[in-house]
Amino acid sequence: MNARWLRLAAVALTSLALLARPAAAQQILRDAETEAFMADMSAPLVKAAGMEPRNVQVLVINDPDINAFVAGGQYVWVHSGLIAAADNVNQVQGVVAHELGHIEGGHVIRYGEGMKEATGITLLSLVLGAAAIAAGGAEAGMGILGMGQQAAMGKFLAFSRTQESSADLAGARYLSKAGISGKGSLEFFKKLQNQEYRLAIPQDDSYGRTHPLSGERINVLREVYTVDPAWDKPMDPKLEARFERIKAKLVGFVSEPNQTLLKYPESDQSIPAHYARAYAWHKSAYPDKALSEVDALLTAAPHDPYFLELKGQVLLESGKPVDAIPPLREAVQLTNQPLIATLLGHALIATENDANFAEAEKVLRNAIARDRENPFAWYQLGVVYEHRGDIPRAALATAERYSMMGDDQMALRSADAAMQGLKPGTVDYLRAQDIAMVSRAAVEQKRKKK
DSSP states (O other), X not given: OHHHHHHHHHHHHHHHHHXXXXXXXOOBOOOHHHXXXXXXXXXXXXXXXXXXGGGOEEEEEOOOSSXXXXXXXXXXXXXXXXXXXXXXXXXXXXXXXHHHHHHHTTHXXXXXXXXXXXXXXXXXXXXXXHHHHHTTOHXXXXXXHHHHHHHHHXXXXXXXXXXXXXXXXXXXXXXXXXXXXXXXXXXXXXXXHHHHHHTTOOSSOOTTOSSOOHHHHHHHHHHHHTTSTTTTOOOOHHHHHHHHHHHHHHHHHHSOHHHHHHHSOTTOOSHHHHHHXXXXXXXXXXXXXXXXXXXXXXXXXXXXXXXXXXXXXXXXXXXXXXXXXXXXXXXXXXXXXXXXXXXXXXXXXXXXXXXXXXXXXXXXXXXXXXXXXXXXXXXXXXXXXXXXXXXXXXXXHHHHHHHHHTOHHHHHHHHHHXXXXXXXXXXXXXHHHHHHHHHHHHXXXXXXXX
């Protein structure tokens, strides 16, 4: 009986730890244009927060929920659903400013403080409850355990709400210092408030929630934003136009094609609409219709690198790699962007023409030098090495790829295979050795947990 109650208390403690854990890894949406836009949009806010823009990344993950978060390091993760729900760039800037407040305040690291206090309460209730049960008071012991868990949860939730309020005010400071209006921030909180209404969430008390109620946040922030000199400052029209493009291509990429075509009907001849329909038709396996939309984009802007990238992608993925090379080459020349360069390398390899493999290797090596965190680039480089018979470096490229994907077992096997053929002491050998050591330790750790 005593052991059963101890197990129940342990489960309660585990539940609290799971609640406090940052969001699990989700699929990252890598896109050259989106990443460039996010960097430019957030740079003034990052500077206002006292951080270096090149050290902070705002990335998009494929998740329909209206959310954003930080989970360690100087990364802001924005859900695709949030971008789709936003009406303008100013609303997204308000969200990013809030998340930067979490980074600048060290809130992810300080989560441990809230957990420590809550865990202390839970452990105390565990001891007292177990003592009561041992003394024969099962009901009293159960009550102590329940009250302890409730008190611990309340303590942690209060700590979380304090952090959220702190990030709200920090975000308001960054917006003000950057000369950006807080209207978008308030507008977005109103969206969240409407969502709370639809979910029938009581609006009289935020106790029991990780975040203050949106109405409470609006009331506090309205007093701050409306007196700020930037309150009536209009949005940057060029940045807003870029946002509309990003939003359209994102909708086209993640939504079902029929939904995209309803949102962006043929009657809409704007740039964002052409962009969205191009992705919708491409997803539906109608390359001719997709290319027609891309050609409309290129008619409006013949040397836009991202329109050229899309044309190359559609041609490549519809089985025309030779035709894909010219637009992709031009896009790389205009941007020197590693994600687009990786696509060019893929097209060169897909031609299966030996004459193109040397250029593919050069392009892919340059791409990896600027962005090592791209598993697909490593895969393509491995294909190049294998094609020329350099099996050890093909294995090393494979080890890099599996290491980034979190497959420690395959990373270890590939790194060991690479070391068998590489000369000891060389840069490539030492890199393979590093991957093997890290992967072996991870494999052993996982084995011990089983």
